[in-house]
Each structure stands twice: as structure tokens, then as C-alpha cells.
């Protein structure tokens with residue numbers, strides 16, 4: 001079965017101590033994950049080592065960075081390189097979250113560079129795509145997300161794209177309490193898979209997890225994850241509350 005993933009994105013929330021307690025509470029629930037199920041915690045940079053050591057003994061639990069720089073190394077004060085992440089044993093990195101695209105002016109071309117650096121360091125990119133409200137209202141969301149995939153990912157060879165995790169996060173659903181309906185989620189996830197299939201073949205497209213993000217909560221996760229092309233979620237607000245994220249992990253197929 002394709003990987004099913006509950007990924008937490010803490011964004012710029014929680015102190016170190018609060019983060020450590022949250023992880024303790026989630027791990028204390030001892031949710032046994034099947035071989036195809038994974039829980040990933042995308043935490044602020046200063047918490048990565050702590051998170052890595054917290055999840056070390058828990059099967060299929062992982063730490064992720066929320067971002068990395070698009071250059072390999074050099075005079076970029078305050079930035080964090082992929083190589084640095086690799087050197088502390090981080091194996092996943094969120095790439096191209098809409099908040100970074102918006103507030104840090106990240107372009108599709110820049111994200112392609114980040115993705116390449118991740119692969120060079122054996123870090124799995126969790127690649128985010130998703131349309132703003134105006135695009136959804138105009139009904140052109142398919143073209144918009146297809147271009148995001150093509151411009152940042154479709155230079156990759158098949159053996160690399162097969163490793164990627166995609167997160168579809170409609171911007172109008174992030175932090176708004178407004179979730180895509182299961183119909184909307186399934187439709188666009190299926191479309192994204194078909195775009196990948198057209199480039200890399202159906203068999204490869206069928207292996208790639210496509211997560212849904214945007215107001216995933218304890219009470220809607222199961223329904224969203226039950227869609228055949230929704231392979232889990234990338235969760236902001238609800239990942240900051242242990243009981244809620246535990247429920248979301250338990251909602252994985």
C-alpha cells in the first residue's frame with residue numbers, strides 16, 4: 001500500500017519546552033504504526049535535534065525541517081542549508097509552503113533548486129502546492145497546481161520523483177477553519193496524480209503520497225483521509241494539541 005502520512009507543521013509556534021511536552025504526550029499514546037503509516041513532525045530549526053531524539057525509538061516517527069535555503073552554502077547570514085540538516089540526521093524537509101512562497105517570495109524555480117539539494121543529501125522533500133482563493137473562484141486551480149509541479153519537480157528523473165511526498169494545501173483553507181470538501185480534495189488529488197502519471201507513468205504516480213493540508217482537524221481527518229487519493233495530511237493548528245494530533249494519526253488508512 002502507498003505510504004500514508006500524518007505530518008505536523010508547527011510553523012513558528014511553541015517554546016522548546018512546550019514542543020518537547022507535546023512530543024512526549026503524543027509518543028506516550030504509543031500509537032503503533034503499520035509499515036505503510038508514518039508520522040512526521042516539521043518543527044522549528046532549534047528543535048530538530050530534540051525532536052529527532054524524541055522519535056528515535058518510535059517506529060515510523062520522523063523529524064522534518066520546515067524549510068532550507070536554495071543555495072548549497074555560503075554568505076547567507078541566518079539561513080540553514082540542506083547539508084546542515086543532513087549532518088544532524090534530518091531526513092525530511094517541507095519545501096515551498098504557501099507561507100514561504102508568499103512572505104519570502106519563493107518562486108517555482110527556487111523551489112526546484114531546493115528539491116535538487118534535498119535529493120543530493122538524501123532528504124525527502126515534502127513539496128507543497130495549492131492555489132489562492134482567487135484562482136479557485138476563477139476555476140483555474142488545476143492549471144495553477146499543475147504548473148507548480150511542472151516547474152519545480154518535472155526535471156527530476158523517475159527514481160527521484162518516486163521518493164517525493166506532495167502536500168496539496170489550498171491557501172483558502174489554511175488556518176481559516178474552512179476545509180476543502182472531500183469531493184474537492186479527491187478531485188484535485190486525483191488530478192495531481194494524473195499530471196504526474198502523464199510525465200512518469202501511472203505505476204510511479206501511484207506510489208507517491210499526496211497529503212491534504214488546510215484546516216485538517218481531529219473531527220474531519222478520517223473523512224478526508226478516506227478519499228482514495230488522499231494519503232494523509234499536513235496539519236498546522238491541530239498538530240499543536242496532543243489529543244487532536246493523536247486522533248489525526250489514528251485516522252490514517
Ligand code: 13P
Nearest residue numbers: 009174175214215236237
Ligand atoms: P492549518 O491546519 O492550521 O490550516 O495549516 C495547514 C498548513 O499550512 C500546514 O502546513
